[in-house]
Amino acid sequence: MAKPREFEKPTGVRDFPPALVAKKKWVEQRVGERFRAWGYREVITPALEYFETVGKASAIEEHKLFKLLDSQGRTLVLRPDQTAPIARVVATMMRKESLPLRLCYHGNVFRAQEREAGRNAERFQSGVELVGDDSPEADAEVVALAVEALTACGVENIRVSIGHIGLLDALLKEYLPDPEVARLKDSLGRRNLVEFRERVQALELTESNRERLLSLLTIRGGREALDRLGRHSHTEAVTAAIFHLQAMWDALQDWDVADAVDLDLTLVGSLEYYTGMYFEGYGAKGSYLLSGGRYDQLLEQFDRPSPARGFALKTDQLLMASSGGEDRPERVALVYPRRWRRQACRTASQMRREGKNVAMFVAETGVYPAEDAFDRVEEVSGHDENRSAPDGGDA
Amino acid sequence: MTKTDQHLTVAMPKGRIFTEALHLLKEAGFAMPEEMAENSRKLTVEVPEEGFTFLMVKPVDVPTYVEHGVADLGVVGKDILMEENRDVYELLDLNISPCRVCVAGMPGRGPSLNPKVATKYPRIADRYFREQGQQVEVVRLNGSVELAPLIGLSDRIVDIVSTGRTLRENGLVEMEEIAHVTSRLIANRASYRLKRTRIDQMHQQLTVAVHGEGVFK
Secondary structure: OOOOOOOOOOOOOOOOOHHHHHHHHHHHHHHHHHHHHOOOEEOOOOOEEEHHHHHHHOOOOHHHOOEEEOOOOOEEEEOOOOHHHHHHHHHOOOOOOOOOEEEEEEEEEEOOOOOOOOOOOEEEEEEEEEEOOOOHHHHHHHHHHHHHHHHHOOOOOOEEEEEEHHHHHHHHHOOOOHHHHHHHHHHHHOOEHHHHHHHHHHOOOOHHHHHHHHHHHHOOOOHHHHHHHHHHOOOHHHHHHHHHHHHHHHHHHHOOOHHHEEEOOOOOOOOOOOOOEEEEEEEOOOEEEEEEEEOOOOHHHHOOOOOEEEEEEEHHHHHHHOOOOOOOOOEEEEEEOHHHHHHHHHHHHHHHHOOOEEEEEEHHHOOOOOHHHOOEEEEOOOOHHHHHOOOOOOO | OOHHHHOEEEEEEOOHHHHHHHHHHHHOOOOOOOOOOOOOOOOEEEEOOOOEEEEEEOHHHHHHHHHOOOOOEEEEEHHHHHHHOOOOEEEEEOOOOOEEEEEEEOOOOOOOOOOEEEEOOHHHHHHHHHHOOOOOEEEEOOOOOOHHHHOOOOOEEEEEEOOOHHHHHOOOEEEEEEEEEOEEEEEOHHHHHHOHHHHHHHHHHHHHHHHOOOOOO
């Protein structure tokens, strides 16, 4: 291996120049305001976690984890997501606080990349977790908040697709034994509709059941699609899941976001992790902006069983998709000769109180402000009478 | 709908698959211009009447264009999808350009102590031999793979075979079939959601063209 050159960084990590940081802060502030307005409180968790706890509980596959050893030889991971650490916080530090808990975060997560460079190993996310409360309204709340957060960042053309892993599972189990169900879910998880069709064609089924299974691929729409699906269902699990989704859809209509939302039963998240509804959000010209869903089995791994759901905004994508910019204050370069320093200091303080960003330059040093770094260059030309005048007794 | 909702950019492999895909698009009812010859040197072809832009790219790059979202859709052989393992939707088997990925070698050659396999598909080969419980050394080549066993670079090869003529002419025999290969319609994750109406429509028209009426419900 060649020794790294000075400009090189490990694959998948980036430096953020000031302009990008400004935009990122703006995005985080906008979504953070929405989170707070909906009653979510921010928490911060460490970047390092034990592999045995958070690493194993996370939705991210093991081969994507960054692992390292601490001085006692225990395996640590750089947190691959924020949900598992927050579940740990809810079950330990905040154990005495009664549910439901509404928590949010802004932070980085780490996923090792196998393929070419240009994919981020360190990613920024902002998100919420709503722990406790089994109701369809709680599920609808996070979807509505996700749409509101994207809107707050000026994202256009927002589409949210919603699937339901529990419903899909129950529907498949009406026709098929467990191993086949797992195989079909696996095809959908890899977004391979061709393989799903091939597997269904290869199964021994009546023609009408085969068509019903294949029709799962083409279910589109919202509430009316759910109603149609409900008419054919037989088992209690299917009926219960459809009932839950219908109630959730009604709540989404009350939040006025149902028009941005599509049902798609082929949409499944991490198969071992999500237990109920799962959703992904897209927008702008082709950006994948968020994912989230219901994860009812995570909290019990930290010994505080509870239903829960949340979502994570993909901040890096959101930066590109957001049409807004930071509300940047005016940047002023203040150039002063040394003999007017006292006045320059006062002028600067006054301007800073007015919200301007002020940087100082001493004329005698010959260091002048770069043109593109400032909106305005102001020179302090003192007034002798002002300088010698008494300054209200504080001179 | 705005123009961006309707317009589709499709990554197309240059060569034989393109000709067949073009034929299929016409059968599916899309008005494709006659002069879209496969040997054109153009890298992009606009079909404004149907709201398509075609990107003419190397077959192996089709999934890359689609995954990165510079193309909404792509047409690509299953062999390349298996090798590249990209995060895209595999929507439809177009049933064109059929062939198979095979293990081939010299007839009558016994097992080697240090088996080597030459291939353009190192990931497919590696995965296949692992599943067979064999440890082999995979040698990656970019072409003329059939030469490798003849000159002793490898014992066997993994390559696509359609008629088997190239194998026969080089004195090789097909030993095992790894996968049956046809071309697939693939879609970018975000495009599949954001341009859903248009993609569903195209998906449906192509399904009818491939399988006939009544298959797509």
